[in-house]
Amino acid sequence: MTAHTPPTAIEWVGELDGYIAILDQTLLPTQVATLQCREASEVADAINRLAVRGAPAIGIAAAMGVVLGVRNASDTDRGEFLARLDQTCRLLRATRPTAVNLSWALDRMATVAQADETLSVAEIKTTLLAEARRIADEDAAMCRAIGEAGQSLIKDGAGVLTHCNAGALATGGCGTALAPMYVAHELGRRFRVYADETRPLLQGARLTAWELTQADIDVTVLCDNMAASLMASGRVDLVITGADRIAANGDVANKIGTYGVALLAHAHGIPFYVAAPSTTFDLSMPTGAEIPIEERGADEIRRGFGRQTVPDNVACYCPAFDVTPAKRIRGIITDRGLIEPVRRETINAVLG
Amino acid sequence: MTAHTPPTAIEWVGELDGYIAILDQTLLPTQVATLQCREASEVADAINRLAVRGAPAIGIAAAMGVVLGVRNASDTDRGEFLARLDQTCRLLRATRPTAVNLSWALDRMATVAQADETLSVAEIKTTLLAEARRIADEDAAMCRAIGEAGQSLIKDGAGVLTHCNAGALATGGCGTALAPMYVAHELGRRFRVYADETRPLLQGARLTAWELTQADIDVTVLCDNMAASLMASGRVDLVITGADRIAANGDVANKIGTYGVALLAHAHGIPFYVAAPSTTFDLSMPTGAEIPIEERGADEIRRGFGRQTVPDNVACYCPAFDVTPAKRIRGIITDRGLIEPVRRETINAVLG
Numbered sequence: 001m002t003a004h005t006p007p008t009a010i011e012w013v014g015e016l017d018g019y020i021a022i023l024d025q026t027l028l029p030t031q032v033a034t035l036q037c038r039e040a041s042e043v044a045d046a047i048n049r050l051a052v053r054g055a056p057a058i059g060i061a062a063a064m065g066v067v068l069g070v071r072n073a074s075d076t077d078r079g080e081f082l083a084r085l086d087q088t089c090r091l092l093r094a095t096r097p098t099a100v101n102l103s104w105a106l107d108r109m110a111t112v113a114q115a116d117e118t119l120s121v122a123e124i125k126t127t128l129l130a131e132a133r134r135i136a137d138e139d140a141a142m143c144r145a146i147g148e149a150g151q152s153l154i155k156d157g158a159g160v161l162t163h164c165n166a167g168a169l170a171t172g173g174c175g176t177a178l179a180p181m182y183v184a185h186e187l188g189r190r191f192r193v194y195a196d197e198t199r200p201l202l203q204g205a206r207l208t209a210w211e212l213t214q215a216d217i218d219v220t221v222l223c224d225n226m227a228a229s230l231m232a233s234g235r236v237d238l239v240i241t242g243a244d245r246i247a248a249n250g251d252v253a254n255k256i257g258t259y260g261v262a263l264l265a266h267a268h269g270i271p272f273y274v275a276a277p278s279t280t281f282d283l284s285m286p287t288g289a290e291i292p293i294e295e296r297g298a299d300e301i302r303r304g305f306g307r308q309t310v311p312d313n314v315a316c317y318c319p320a321f322d323v324t325p326a327k328r329i330r331g332i333i334t335d336r337g338l339i340e341p342v343r344r345e346t347i348n349a350v351l352g
Numbered sequence: 353m354t355a356h357t358p359p360t361a362i363e364w365v366g367e368l369d370g371y372i373a374i375l376d377q378t379l380l381p382t383q384v385a386t387l388q389c390r391e392a393s394e395v396a397d398a399i400n401r402l403a404v405r406g407a408p409a410i411g412i413a414a415a416m417g418v419v420l421g422v423r424n425a426s427d428t429d430r431g432e433f434l435a436r437l438d439q440t441c442r443l444l445r446a447t448r449p450t451a452v453n454l455s456w457a458l459d460r461m462a463t464v465a466q467a468d469e470t471l472s473v474a475e476i477k478t479t480l481l482a483e484a485r486r487i488a489d490e491d492a493a494m495c496r497a498i499g500e501a502g503q504s505l506i507k508d509g510a511g512v513l514t515h516c517n518a519g520a521l522a523t524g525g526c527g528t529a530l531a532p533m534y535v536a537h538e539l540g541r542r543f544r545v546y547a548d549e550t551r552p553l554l555q556g557a558r559l560t561a562w563e564l565t566q567a568d569i570d571v572t573v574l575c576d577n578m579a580a581s582l583m584a585s586g587r588v589d590l591v592i593t594g595a596d597r598i599a600a601n602g603d604v605a606n607k608i609g610t611y612g613v614a615l616l617a618h619a620h621g622i623p624f625y626v627a628a629p630s631t632t633f634d635l636s637m638p639t640g641a642e643i644p645i646e647e648r649g650a651d652e653i654r655r656g657f658g659r660q661t662v663p664d665n666v667a668c669y670c671p672a673f674d675v676t677p678a679k680r681i682r683g684i685i686t687d688r689g690l691i692e693p694v695r696r697e698t699i700n701a702v703l704g
Contacts, residue, residue: 029660029661029662029663029666030660030663163577194669196577197551197653197661197662198577199549199551199575199576199577200575202661205653205654205661205662206661206662209662209663209666210663210666213663213665213666219666219667220666220667220668220669221653221654221662221666221667221668221669222653222668222669222670223551223552223576223608223609223653223670224551224575224576224577225515225548225550225551225576225577225608225609225612225613226608226609226669226670226671226674227612228609228612228615228674229608229611229612229671229674230669232611232674232675256575256577256578256581257575257577257578257580259580259581259584260577260579260580260581260612260616261577263580263615263616263619264612264615264616266619267615267618267619301549301557301573301574301575302573304657305656305657305658305659305661306657306658306659307657307658307659308381308382309381309549309554309557309558309657310381310549310557310558310561310573311381311382311561311562311565313565314381314561314562314565314571314572314573315571315572315573316572316573316574317546317572317573317574317578317582318574318575318578319578319581322578322580322581322584323584
């Protein structure tokens with residue numbers, strides 16, 4: 001990671017005997033420390049405790065974790081190799097249930113491992129490392145394409161509000177929601193990013209603010225409840241957020257608070273955009289109403305950052321996501337281009 | 353303070369040689385500890401560091417602080433007494449600049465001290481203690497009247513959302529926004545309160561949740577950015593917040609985030625009410641645009657939870673208040689009755 005470029009959340013260092021370097025996001029923004037994972041169990045632990053997070057980055061971590069899990073298997077015992085492969089995939093799959101990229105990446109690795117029976121175990125190991133790197137490279141390319149598709153929305157002098165972290169730290173490249181900002185910055189445009197701190201886990205304050213600063217992009221943090229006041233002051237020209245899942249009609253599930261931001265943007269006549277790779281669309285979901293919403297533990301609110309802030313005997317409402325209806329979304333910025341307006345037909349036209 | 357009643361934020365204990373008991377709100381919700389203030393400087397310190405907060409409670413603290421400041425003056429030297437009075441008022445006035453109740457209470461105490469030149473210094477001291485207690489009693493009565501005026505809005509089975517703390521902890525009685533809830537609870541109505549945690553200082557999570565629990569009222573805490581999702585789920589039937597200042601046209605300045613909650617309520621067809629004593633109206637302000645909005649220090653966001661959550665070199669946007677336009681307010685619940693709809697004429701009819 002050099003100054004003025006987005007940070008790298010995860011990468012494979014060296015050859016088959018190398019390691020996975022993971023930027024430990026639990027320590028940001030006050031400490032920048034890299035984990036070196038040499039065992040699959042270390043990768044599982046890193047995913048579990050959110051040292052690496054964001055659906056695309058988790059997929060990459062899992063794919064690379066498979067390589068760590070099998071590389072020490074005997075080169076002469078195909079049975080042992082396949083047993084280790086299966087064991088590793090099960091370990092990694094159990095880390096987090098929601099991110100579709102995790103199981104998608106593990107399935108892809110398992111398929112590659114068993115695609116060509118003429119390969120030796122040693123050759124398969126090399127193939128798996130290449131595949132894991134390809135998953136990372138493809139993700140980086142999708143991020144870049146999202147950035148190119150969305151950069152023209154960010155005019156010189158603009159104020160851009162974002163929510164949570166859908167940036168380099170969440171992906172193998174320059175992010176999704178933040179990708180248009182990185183590209184606009186490269187093009188010399190001057191603008192200010194406003195980052196909602198994003199309770200309860202503060203990904204906006206801790207991660208978005210930090211990574212934009214690394215790239216020398218002007219960023220200001222606000223509490224989530226200050227967005228309406230900021231919009232009323234005229235300082236927000238557009239909003240861009242990421243997405244966790246997009247239904248066939250364009251309804252978007254994303255980090256809790258996104259729906260509120262979309263309503264506030266609408267009330268102030270500010271365009272609200274979502275940025276996501278084409279893989280985030282789930283056309284099996286007719287509308288957002290079908291998307292399951294994970295409820296998180298109360299302690300994320302009650303004991304967020306070293307201090308208890310809610311009495312023990314008080315319940316907390318803690319959904320991890322909400323659903324923004326398509327009618328409140330001006331456009332969806334994808335690696336295949338901008339979908340605007342957001343309707344079943346325009347989505348099909350771009351994805352099909 | 354007994355179970356099932358609202359807690360007491362501040363009270364004078366004993367006679368002229370007594371003390372002020374202040375519930376230290378900086379320690380809530382994990383510790384319930386009472387400060388015993390016997391010097392005016394201790395009261396100034398308690399106000400400064402938010403051990404006592406909320407405009408009405410600060411006014412009461414200041415009035416009682418005046419008694420502490422003068423009670424040890426010589427009973428035979430009127431000059432010394434008046435010098436101490438002046439000194440104490442200046443000390444207390446300098447603690448916090450915004451709350452209008454602070455200077456109002458100090459002016460009232462100074463006027464009483466000098467109203468009757470036939471009184472001895474000893475008699476004036478007794479009069480001042482009686483006046484400070486009267487200010488507290490009057491505030492409690494206004495709270496009660498607000499509760500009576502607003503209780504019928506809370507139907508059996510209702511979900512009521514509130515923001516920040518405009519409760520017993522902020523006043524000399526049962527609060528403003530929370531007063532209708534206490535009265536409805538006394539009347540046996542069952543309902544659920546949803547308390548926004550209210551970043552950055554978390555008065556909803558720390559204070560509102562705690563005090564409602566003391567009174568055995570059902571309360572659930574949510575992060576500010578979860579209010580839209582909660583409203584969409586159909587669980588919020590009405591919103592009641594407090595007010596820091598109300599302009600002649602009904603625009604309301606209140607804790608940051610109130611405006612956003614009002615917009616979200618409007619988007620979901622949920623009535624949004626403000627509760628405030630008649631003294632909160634400032635008819636010298638034609639509209640909310642004239643109300644000055646205090647900008648707070650970035651560290652309230654950056655280091656709010658005991659741990660740094662925003663990088664040092666990143667700016668924060670941190671207004672303490674926002675303004676909700678009258679057209680987004682269904683009604684204002686006052687000690688003189690309910691103002692609904694909110695217009696210059698209906699305000700004048702109730703206040704005049």
